[in-house]
Structure formats: C-alpha cells, structure tokens
Amino acid sequence: MTDYKYCKVEDEGRIRIVTINRPEVMNALHNEAHCEFDTVWNEFAARDDLWIGIITGAGTRAFCAGNDLKVQATGKRGPRPSTGFAGITHRFDLAKPLIAAVNGIAMGGGFEAALACDIIVAAQNALFALPEVRVGLVAGSGGVHRLSRMIPQKQALGMILTGRRVPAAEGKELGFVNEVVPEGEALAAASAGRH
Numbered sequence: 346m347t348d349y350k351y352c353k354v355e356d357e358g359r360i361r362i363v364t365i366n367r368p369e370v371m372n373a374l375h376n377e378a379h380c381e382f383d384t385v386w387n388e389f390a391a392r393d394d395l396w397i398g399i400i401t402g403a404g405t406r407a408f409c410a411g412n413d414l415k416v417q418a419t420g421k422r423g424p425r426p427s428t429g430f431a432g433i434t435h436r437f438d439l440a441k442p443l444i445a446a447v448n449g450i451a452m453g454g455g456f457e458a459a460l461a462c463d464i465i466v467a468a469q470n471a472l473f474a475l476p477e478v479r480v481g482l483v484a485g486s487g488g489v490h491r492l493s494r495m496i497p498q499k500q501a502l503g504m505i506l507t508g509r510r511v512p513a514a515e516g517k518e519l520g521f522v523n524e525v526v527p528e529g530e531a532l533a534a535a536s537a538g539r540h
Contacts, residue, residue, distance in 0.1 A: 351374070436461070
C-alpha cells in the first residue's frame with residue numbers, strides 16, 4: 346500500500362476506505378491534495394478486486410471543510426485534476442459505488458464531494474452547506490447541479506442562494522442523506538452496508 350500525504354487508504358476485502366487526513370485544517374483540501382486523491386481513485390477504478398469505495402474525514406470535527414483557503418491565499422495554485430475536488434466531483438465514468446461517511450462538517454467542496462457519492466451516511470453532528478455565495482462565489486464542483494437534482498428545487502435554491510447550514514437530520518428529510526447515525530459511527534455504518 347502506498348503512503349499518501351493527504352489521505353489514508355485502507356483496503357478491507359472488496360472495500361477501499363479513503364480518509365481525508367488533514368484534521369488540523371478540518372480536512373480542507375488544495376490542488377496538490379486533489380491530485381493525490383485522483384491517483385487513489387484511479388487505482389480504485391482499475392482494480393477488479395475492489396468493488397466499493399468509502400470516503401470519510403479524519404478526526405471528529407469535519408468530513409471536509411472545502412477548499413484550503415490559506416494555501417490558496419499564498420498563491421500556491423497548482424493544477425487541479427480533471428476529476429475535480431477530492432478526485433471525484435468531476436469523475437463521471439466510475440462504475441463502482443461510492444459512499445460518503447460524513448463524520449462532521451461538510452462545507453463547500455466537501456459537501457460537493459459527498460454529493461458526488463452514491464450514498465451519504467451522516468453522523469448526527471454532520472452539517473452540510475454550500476457557503477460560497479457568502480463570498481461572491483458559486484459551488485462550481487457540481488454542488489449547484491447535483492443538489493438541485495436530488496432535492497426539491499425551492500429547498501435547493503434556499504441552500505445555494507443563502508449558504509445556510511443544514512444538519513444531518515434535515516438532510517435526510519430533504520433527501521440528500523440516506524441514513525443518520527450516532528456521532529462517531531458514520532464509517533462503521535457505511536462499512537456495514539445496511540442502507
């Protein structure tokens with residue numbers, strides 16, 4: 346197994362578990378990290394012995410807080426892979442299911458990465474938002490398109506145009522979360538495959 350700088354990769358039987366491993370910045374990602382995730386998911390796609398992928402975040406506070414704005418502010422903006430945020434938001438040819446085990450905050454690109462997955466299992470403490478509008482930006486990694494196709498249009502527009510935070514239970518009511526589990530159990534529930 347390759348050692349990665351920004352994520353941990355564990356293959357358990359036919360399941361690949363990818364953990365965003367930047368808890369010190371609430372698992373925020375930058376272009377160098379996106380390239381690493383692209384490599385991880387390319388390998389996953391190519392291996393016949395792996396059937397299901399799970400993505401989660403390290404620590405207890407965040408799944409992924411979105412773009413690492415501090416790195417972006419320094420001007421270190423290398424190329425982003427064509428597969429998008431976390432190597433999955435623009436990956437449209439993956440024939441294997443992906444599960445997001447959302448263990449905390451999923452904001453901006455983090456929420457978009459979760460939306461790019463086939464199933465979202467969220468801990469009770471999970472919060473979802475597309476806050477880009479609050480700084481004059483748009484959720485350009487698929488969030489505006491995916492969310493408006495998953496939930497009723499008015500509710501999607503409410504989230505997209507205000508950037509409001511939606512807790513896990515409301516996400517389930519709206520329809521973008523499949524299952525809500527107790528805090529700390531998102532990964533175990535995703536791995537159990539009972540949804």
